[in-house]
Amino acid sequence: MKHFFAALMLAISFQVMAVIETYEFETEAQEQLYTEIIHELRCPKCQNQTIAESNAGLSEDLRYIVYQKVSAGEEKRDILAYMQQRYGDFVLYDPPVKPSNYFLWFAPIFVFIIILIAVLARVGRRKVTPDSSDDTEEL
Amino acid sequence: MIPELGNFLLIMAFINAIFLGVLSFVGAHYEHQGLMRFTKRSAISIFLLILASFICLTVSFINNDFSVAYVANHSNSQLPIYYRISAVWGAHEGSLLLWVLILAGWMAAVAVFSKALPKPLVSRVLGVMGFIAVGFIAFTLFTSNPFERVLPFIPIDGADLNPLLQDFGLIVHPPMLYMGYVGFAVVFAFAIAGLLEGELDNQWARWSRPWTTVAWIFLSLGIALGSWWAYYELGWGGWWFWDPVENASFMPWLAGTALIHSLAATEKRGVFKSWTVLLAILTFSLSLLGTFLVRSGVLTSVHSFANDPVRGRFILVFLGIVVGASLLIFAIQSSKIRSKSNFGIFSREAALLFNNALLAVVTFMVLLGTLHPLIQEAFTGGKSSVGPPYFNLMFSIFMIPILILMPIGQQINWKQEPIKPLLTKYWIWALGSILLGFAIVMMMGEVAPMAFVGTALGLWVAAGCAKYILGQTSKSDSFSSGLKKISLSYWGMIVAHLGVAITVLGVVLTSYYSVEKNIKIHQGETVQVEDLNVEFYDFNNLEGPNYISSAGSFRIYMDGKLLADLHPEKRKYHASSMVMTEADINAGLFRDIYVVMGEPLDDGAWAVSVHYKAFVRWIWLGALVMALGGLLAVSDKRYRQRKRERKNAKKNGADKNTANSDSLGADSE
Numbered sequence: 118m119k120h121f122f123a124a125l126m127l128a129i130s131f132q133v134m135a136v137i138e139t140y141e142f143e144t145e146a147q148e149q150l151y152t153e154i155i156h157e158l159r160c161p162k163c164q165n166q167t168i169a170e171s172n173a174g175l176s177e178d179l180r181y182i183v184y185q186k187v188s189a190g191e192e193k194r195d196i197l198a199y200m201q202q203r204y205g206d207f208v209l210y211d212p213p214v215k216p217s218n219y220f221l222w223f224a225p226i227f228v229f230i231i232i233l234i235a236v237l238a239r240v241g242r243r244k245v246t247p248d249s250s251d252d253t254e255e256l
Numbered sequence: 257m258i259p260e261l262g263n264f265l266l267i268m269a270f271i272n273a274i275f276l277g278v279l280s281f282v283g284a285h286y287e288h289q290g291l292m293r294f295t296k297r298s299a300i301s302i303f304l305l306i307l308a309s310f311i312c313l314t315v316s317f318i319n320n321d322f323s324v325a326y327v328a329n330h331s332n333s334q335l336p337i338y339y340r341i342s343a344v345w346g347a348h349e350g351s352l353l354l355w356v357l358i359l360a361g362w363m364a365a366v367a368v369f370s371k372a373l374p375k376p377l378v379s380r381v382l383g384v385m386g387f388i389a390v391g392f393i394a395f396t397l398f399t400s401n402p403f404e405r406v407l408p409f410i411p412i413d414g415a416d417l418n419p420l421l422q423d424f425g426l427i428v429h430p431p432m433l434y435m436g437y438v439g440f441a442v443v444f445a446f447a448i449a450g451l452l453e454g455e456l457d458n459q460w461a462r463w464s465r466p467w468t469t470v471a472w473i474f475l476s477l478g479i480a481l482g483s484w485w486a487y488y489e490l491g492w493g494g495w496w497f498w499d500p501v502e503n504a505s506f507m508p509w510l511a512g513t514a515l516i517h518s519l520a521a522t523e524k525r526g527v528f529k530s531w532t533v534l535l536a537i538l539t540f541s542l543s544l545l546g547t548f549l550v551r552s553g554v555l556t557s558v559h560s561f562a563n564d565p566v567r568g569r570f571i572l573v574f575l576g577i578v579v580g581a582s583l584l585i586f587a588i589q590s591s592k593i594r595s596k597s598n599f600g601i602f603s604r605e606a607a608l609l610f611n612n613a614l615l616a617v618v619t620f621m622v623l624l625g626t627l628h629p630l631i632q633e634a635f636t637g638g639k640s641s642v643g644p645p646y647f648n649l650m651f652s653i654f655m656i657p658i659l660i661l662m663p664i665g666q667q668i669n670w671k672q673e674p675i676k677p678l679l680t681k682y683w684i685w686a687l688g689s690i691l692l693g694f695a696i697v698m699m700m701g702e703v704a705p706m707a708f709v710g711t712a713l714g715l716w717v718a719a720g721c722a723k724y725i726l727g728q729t730s731k732s733d734s735f736s737s738g739l740k741k742i743s744l745s746y747w748g749m750i751v752a753h754l755g756v757a758i759t760v761l762g763v764v765l766t767s768y769y770s771v772e773k774n775i776k777i778h779q780g781e782t783v784q785v786e787d788l789n790v791e792f793y794d795f796n797n798l799e800g801p802n803y804i805s806s807a808g809s810f811r812i813y814m815d816g817k818l819l820a821d822l823h824p825e826k827r828k829y830h831a832s833s834m835v836m837t838e839a840d841i842n843a844g845l846f847r848d849i850y851v852v853m854g855e856p857l858d859d860g861a862w863a864v865s866v867h868y869k870a871f872v873r874w875i876w877l878g879a880l881v882m883a884l885g886g887l888l889a890v891s892d893k894r895y896r897q898r899k900r901e902r903k904n905a906k907k908n909g910a911d912k913n914t915a916n917s918d919s920l921g922a923d924s925e
Contacts, residue, residue, distance in 0.1 A: 136492075137854025137863040139776040152772070159641050165499050165555075167643075170492045210643025212628075221628045221642065225621040225650060232613045240601050240609070 262312025280383030425485030436475025504546030607665030663720020710764030752885025762874025
């Protein structure tokens, strides 16, 4: 849907071709890791696309780097760190848990806990009065 | 001439809307019959004026009038007629006109369908909507006028509609989405009008409910259509990316879903009144925020927004006025709202409260994830991203409790119910869901823990619906007579919740058990992809009305049996010289097979992408079922009965028994 809007609303034109490359891997695990990683990296010069779906030359290069590193047996963490070092937090679709992102990661849960406490405190303590006549008809 | 006429009609509508916005409140305040009658007529005439204006733009498109800048930029003489019509809402200016048209349509609908409501209330509701219309018509006229001409140098031909949008998806998706988006303006207007009158009783909730549900139905369908369109048109096999523009439509949907539930509690039990009103305000505010996000260009970059700020600033100011004013009214008037609240922790009220708390937090999470990069960029200049890994994780965390509570919440009594006997009725269903979930996951392949949890939860929600039906029918003599006793609004709830179950199963199974493989294949060759054999048996160059295309033909076999014969294409459009892949999909209830043409490789082979998508249809099927549930709920006859009853009540003076007649009729979700 996002391309739709991009085209519809932001009037950005771009090539819409599926990216299809046929890298060969030694093991299935490596291939899965490769797919996983390219779906978590953001193309540094596109409008919100992963490098997996972007046709930009840069994305192509980045996929090749990921391919090489995966084939060389590097860990996911190291490959992501390598990309982060070169292109900044921008390329990481999975925002790192660090102080500037604490609010992002923990605020929803914090808000939920507050609501939960408020609700439980109010509802839990209250006495329920016996049915008055106007209530029974609704049950 | 026609574009000028369209422009003129739009200006007329604008002036009319100003009168509506002002005179409606005057009329309501003094209960002036003439002014209140004017309000209704004005609402209908605004709709007719904008409709006529919209038709003028459409005619310009059909006639290929390239002297109109908007037509020249988004159409082409080679474009087939149906795309020339849908191109009207193919870009910013025209889709704003569609936005305004739909708002006016909702206004007219309120004017026509609320004969049973007190006139001052209707006047105020229309007045609030009139104000919104003033804002958006002004936005269209002054910053994004679709009727502007390019004179004197008229282009010979148009620049063409973006090929991505030359699709059935474009014809239906934006109108649906806008119907939903803008539809929440009605319940918003009801909330503001109710606050102004200081009277928010059960009646108010009852009147607001069908409007909210109808808007929600459209929004559900609109979002599902967008997701489906992305799936088949883009050739990447995905259906949701948590992109800011997707989130912009998803946030009002989440808030609207919460609103539907809290309205039910407000109507039936007179509880959560302030919260319901606040939620109505927030839901529409999120619609406006979404409009701001996608219209202002702020998403591309905070800086690009700052460079061309006119449009963005206009909506931002308007958003500020609407949200600020409505919150101010809420702050002043909400002390007048008296909620009853006589219920225990194990009651339907409490269940709905948890539902709302969770949905509110999910909405907040999506909002936070969407805005966080923008805020960070604005304040620190650093660019960062929040994407699917964050949203998927956080969304699951809050969805799991919602799904666990759903079957219990839909059946627990109002007010209070001892929890232990209730839960003992459920354990067999829970066990069944777990076992069946495990069996399904085993059958699909590898047993991933989260796949199992998700599948079991989807089944649990479905089991809740089945249990509900069985529970209701067991009270009756026969199964069929029991089914008939369930009211339509209860059916609505069950069907909508069943839709949730279907979507959950679809999402979980697609995510975990789909296969996606890129292969290198020569013509005449057969390549194995997991259990599938893919045969590339033919290749042709085709010519379409405004493009040329390379089309491959593939046969897909499984265990020697032919499953599908697919013809994916790769098109190049003449006017824009854009290249697009057209995936070909063999759709099935339990799986899709999806083939996309890639690039020709050096040795004459083609790179081709083959996807096996397990249960992917269920995602959209579930949304359809949810929408059907909404439809059942609004067609409950008590909404129409009310009218008759009110009329009779007026005739007979006060009739105290009317309240009883709908007590069986229901309390749906």
